[in-house]
Amino acid sequence: MTERDEQNEDRADALFHALADRTRRDILRRVLAGEHSVSALAASYDMSFAAVQKHVAVLERAGLVSKRRVGREALASGELEAVRSVSSMLLELESVWRGRIARIDELLAESHPTKE
């Protein structure tokens, strides 16, 4: 296990965990469709503002959502690239199924455009 693999696994943990809650998936859908303030989001659910705020924080830590401050509001929007990075993890699994272990490096390099 290299350190980068460890980081990838940490990232995968955070991403899948963030997606493993229906309220968070619903929030993500809304903010992918367009910016919403945290309180606008909170108004949609039958739970406290603080609970919704924590869900947004989980999505934000996973990189699925970003926020920008506008006056007293925090506007959240969905990060499409993070969603795509989850898709690429699943593609890696599919490639394992096909036995194409040797090509995983290329796949990672393509979906993970760091230097080198």
Next chain:
Amino acid sequence: MTERDEQNEDRADALFHALADRTRRDILRRVLAGEHSVSALAASYDMSFAAVQKHVAVLERAGLVSKRRVGREALASGELEAVRSVSSMLLELESVWRGRIARIDELLAESHPTKE
């Protein structure tokens, strides 16, 4: 919320939760590459047999892994279709981003070939 949507959300909860653990993702990779008995899998990890067996059970309940009995062994293999169904959930999110809400029905019908 229709009942079917509820069931889809339950399924999504189970799938993403199953994937939100690195040991389970690793097990899934192995069994996607080929059948393995539970004890063969357990030998690969620094935890008890029972712990690995529970991880396999979580994957199985989510539909990501199936088992067949052969003598005293239980051979586990990865279910590619379940992996693909997760991919299609992510595609739905991408389609929300593009604002194509109206086409989600087609997408679901395609990836979810039930009658009607």
Next chain:
DNA sequence: TTGACATACAACCAGATGGTTGTATGTTTG
């Protein structure tokens, strides 16, 4: 300036999760 609004975060709690050990049951083998 004062009050209402929007956010953030700490502290707390019940229940779920991921691990453990122990026990029971079925299967192969000597």
Next chain:
DNA sequence: CAAACATACAACCATCTGGTTGTATGTCAA
């Protein structure tokens, strides 16, 4: 048959999770 092996599952435990309320801080409007 008896012993070893493979699995399954219950009971237990520490930690994490998803919710709550309460408090603090900053921003807008009258």
